Amino acid sequence: MDLEDSQNTETPTTTEVAALPDDPLTLLRKQNLAMIYNKIVDRWPRRNFRHHELQTLLMQATEDHKKVNFNPDHLITRRDAFHFLALLPLEIAGLSALGSKPKASPEEILTQCAAGVMGCWYMVRGHKVFTDYIVRSKELAAASDAVSAYIPVLTEIADSSSTQHSKAASDLLVQCFLLKASIARDIKGTNEGIYYTHQAEKYSSNATNPMLRVLALRTLSSVYAYTNHWGLALQTAEEAQQIVEDAEKEREGTILYFVQSYLYSGLATYQGRMGQVQNALTSIGKAHEALERSKKEMKPIWVDHSPVNLLLNDGVAQLHLGLFAEAIASFEKTNELPRGGIGDAEILINEVMAEVQREDQRDMEWCMNRWTRGITKAVALQSDQWYNEACTAYMAMRAAWPTEQRIKELRDHIVHW
Numbered sequence: 001m002d003l004e005d006s007q008n009t010e011t012p013t014t015t016e017v018a019a020l021p022d023d024p025l026t027l028l029r030k031q032n033l034a035m036i037y038n039k040i041v042d043r044w045p046r047r048n049f050r051h052h053e054l055q056t057l058l059m060q061a062t063e064d065h066k067k068v069n070f071n072p073d074h075l076i077t078r079r080d081a082f083h084f085l086a087l088l089p090l091e092i093a094g095l096s097a098l099g100s101k102p103k104a105s106p107e108e109i110l111t112q113c114a115a116g117v118m119g120c121w122y123m124v125r126g127h128k129v130f131t132d133y134i135v136r137s138k139e140l141a142a143a144s145d146a147v148s149a150y151i152p153v154l155t156e157i158a159d160s161s162s163t164q165h166s167k168a169a170s171d172l173l174v175q176c177f178l179l180k181a182s183i184a185r186d187i188k189g190t191n192e193g194i195y196y197t198h199q200a201e202k203y204s205s206n207a208t209n210p211m212l213r214v215l216a217l218r219t220l221s222s223v224y225a226y227t228n229h230w231g232l233a234l235q236t237a238e239e240a241q242q243i244v245e246d247a248e249k250e251r252e253g254t255i256l257y258f259v260q261s262y263l264y265s266g267l268a269t270y271q272g273r274m275g276q277v278q279n280a281l282t283s284i285g286k287a288h289e290a291l292e293r294s295k296k297e298m299k300p301i302w303v304d305h306s307p308v309n310l311l312l313n314d315g316v317a318q319l320h321l322g323l324f325a326e327a328i329a330s331f332e333k334t335n336e337l338p339r340g341g342i343g344d345a346e347i348l349i350n351e352v353m354a355e356v357q358r359e360d361q362r363d364m365e366w367c368m369n370r371w372t373r374g375i376t377k378a379v380a381l382q383s384d385q386w387y388n389e390a391c392t393a394y395m396a397m398r399a400a401w402p403t404e405q406r407i408k409e410l411r412d413h414i415v416h417w
Contacts, residue, residue, distance in 0.1 A: 030065075030068050031068075031077060032077070032081075033061070033062070033065045033077060033078055033080075033081035034080060034081040034084040034085075036061050036065065036081075037058060037061065037081055037084060037085055037115070038084070040054070040057050040058060040061060040115075041054070041058075041085075041088065041111065041112070041115045044111055046105070046107035046108055046111055047107055049110065049164050049165075049167075049168040049208075051110065051111070051114035051168060051171065051172065052171070052209060054111070054114050054115065055114055055115075055118050055300075056298055058085070058115060058118045059118070059298055059300070059301060060298065062078070062122070065078065065081075066078075078122075079123075081119075082119045082120075082122040082123050083119065083123070083142070084119065085115050085116055085118055085119025085120075085122070086116050086119035086120045086123060086142070086143065086146040087116070087119075087146065088112045088115050088116050088119070089109065089112040089113045089115075089116040089146075089149065089150055090116075090146065090149055092104065092108070092112050093108055093109045093112045093113075093153075095109070095112075095113075095149045095150055095152075095153055096149055096152075102153050106157050106161060106165050107165075109153055109154075109157070110154075110157070110165070110168050110169060110172065113150045113154060113172050114172060116146065116150060117147065117150065117172060117175045117176055117179065118301065119143075119146075120143040120144075120146050120147050120179055121143075121175070121179060121301040121302045122301060123139045123140070123142065123143040124139070124140060124143050124179055124182060124183060125301055125304075136381070137382075140183050143179065143183070144179075144180060144183050147176045147179050147180060148180075150172070150176055151173065151176055151177075154169045154172055154173050154176065155169075155173065157169035158170045158173055158203060158206065166206065167206060167207065167208045168208070170203040170204070170206040170207045170208075171207045171208055171209060171212060173199070173200075173203040174200045174203050174204045174207055174212045174213075174215070174216055175212070175302050177196045177197070177199040177200035177203070177216075178196075178197070178200045178215065178216065178219055178302055179302065180192075180196040181193045181196035181197040181200060181219060181223070182304065184196055185223070185226065185385065193223050193226075194223050194227070197216070197219050197220045197223045198220065200215075200216040200219065200220070201213075201216040201217060201220050203216075204216035204217070209254065210243055210247060210254055210255065211254055211255050211256060211259055213240070213243060214240045214243050214244060214255060214259055214263060215259060215262075215302070215303065217236050217237065217239050217240035217243075218237060218240050218259075218262060218263050218266055220236050221233040221234070221236040221237040221240070221266055221267075221270065222266055224236060225266075225269065225270060225273070226385065230270060230273045230274060231274070233270045233273075234267075234270040234271065234273075234274055237263065237266055237267040237270055238267070240263050240267075241263060241264075241267060243255070244260055244263060256294060256297050256299070256300070257290040257291070257293040257294035257297060258290070258291070258294035258297050258299045258300075258303060258305060259300075259303055259305075260286070260287075260290040260294075261286075261287045261288070261290035261291035261294060261305060261310060262287075262303055262304075262305035262309075263287075264283045264284075264286040264287035264290060265283075265284075265287040265305070265309065265310050265313035265314070266313060267283045267287075268280045268281075268283035268284045268287060268313060268314070268317040269313050269316045269317045269320065271283055271317070272316070272317035272318065272319075272320035272321045273317075273320040275321075277321055280317050280320075280321060283317075284314055284317060287310055287313070287314075288310065291307065291310055306337075307337055308334045308337050308338070308339045308343060308347075309343065311330050311331070311333050311334045311337075312330075312331070312334065312343065312346060312347055312350070314327075314330040315327040315328070315330035315331040315347075315350060315351075315354070316350060318330060318354075319350060319353060319354050319357075322357075324354045324355070324357050324358045325358070327350070327354040328351060328354045328355060331347050331350060331351045331354070332351075334347055341377075341381065342381060342383055342385075342386060344374075344377050345374050345375075345377040345378045345381065345383065345386040345390075346386060346389075347374075348370045348371070348373050348374030348377070349370075349371070349374040349375075349378075349386060349389050349390050349393050351370045351374075352367045352370050352371045352374065352393045352396070352397065353392075353393055353396060355367050355370075356393075356396045356397055356399075356400040357396075362400060364397075364400075364401055364404065364406075364407070367397055367400075368397075368406065368407070368410065371390065371393055371394065371397065371410065372410065372413060374386070374390055374393070375387065375390035375394075375413050375414065376413070378390050379413075379415070379416075379417060382417050387416065390414070391414060394410060394411070394414060397410070
């Protein structure tokens with residue numbers, strides 16, 4: 001079958017299941033997300049290298065499943081389905097982290113990995129709803145190990161195969177390394193995060209989709225920021241900004257507004273840190289405008305952005321600019337939205353840092369409450385990053401209220417796991 005034939009091969013849509021009458025068997029089919037995933041992947045033409053379209057179908061199937069199966073009990077079913085996707089490349093294509101020779105063609109491997117990395121991303125994003133550290137850690141470890149099994153063969157395809165195969169593999173490697181970087185930043189520390197993010201940036205230069213390069217650069221800039229290399233963070237984000245602006249000039253329409261919002265929210269933070277007041281305020285405005293325009297877009301699961309993240313970045317940028325009251329107002333707005341996990345700890349600790357730096361009347365009780373909640377969440381999730389940030393905030397409170405015994409007693413909460 002040649003490529004032209006493959007483009008005309010019937011591809012699945014999620015509306016087929018929704019159109020069926022709601023008899024018991026149909027309801028069973030609607031509830032079985034793993035079966036829906038399997039149907040989509042099985043019918044995908046193996047020589048169709050537009051794997052972002054396959055991934056879009058899988059994301060749409062997930063959203064449709066949520067709408068039809070709103071019962072919280074079906075969360076377990078969805079988790080099982082995510083695990084099914086993640087395991088597909090291992091079971092069907094025979095991939096292994098040991099780099100053993102796979103038992104499938106490059107086309108089959110690319111298709112299975114495109115689906116598999118989606119399952120892994122859902123596992124990573126899904127951990128945000130888990131308050132139990134053990135459950136959360138198992139999900140993250142399983143997703144990381146699965147992606148580690150994809151990377152050797154995808155790297156081989158990207159480095160030594162035909163242009164079509166190479167670019168398709170590069171697209172998937174960017175996603176794989178961004179996932180590894182996300183896990184490393186939350187759990188394993190910044191050094192691993194830096195390595196994986198550099199790998200994502202490396203393969204993004206060969207990717208077919210410029211949006212992936214924007215994401216890789218945006219993620220790299222955030223890693224630089226977390227390690228206090230603010231000049232490099234700004235420079236890297238500006239490189240991503242140039243890609244977005246070039247795409248707009250050429251009217252390519254390839255950079256989703258959702259991704260643009262994610263970029264500009266980070267850019268505002270780095271500009272604020274570097275004292276670029278007007279640039280930071282302009283970027284905040286662009287981030288909000290882009291998020292508003294993104295409402296009808298199918299948002300990639302591998303983009304860790306949301307209204308909460310936007311407000312968080314607003315607040316951090318304002319904090320860097322010395323606009324402490326405005327920063328606190330931005331952080332407080334997140335209380336009106338669903339939030340949790342690492343982001344919750346990050347917001348609480350940053351609120352403390354904004355309050356203690358105010359030149360007017362500081363609220364010590366308010367700071368104590370938020371600091372205690374923030375470090376408790378950081379410890380519960382075993383996040384070194386935000387444990388360390390909480391320690392910094394504690395020292396800031398000691399400086400603000402040097403003789404206050406209750407502040408000194410908060411030291412009892414600073415216990416590493």
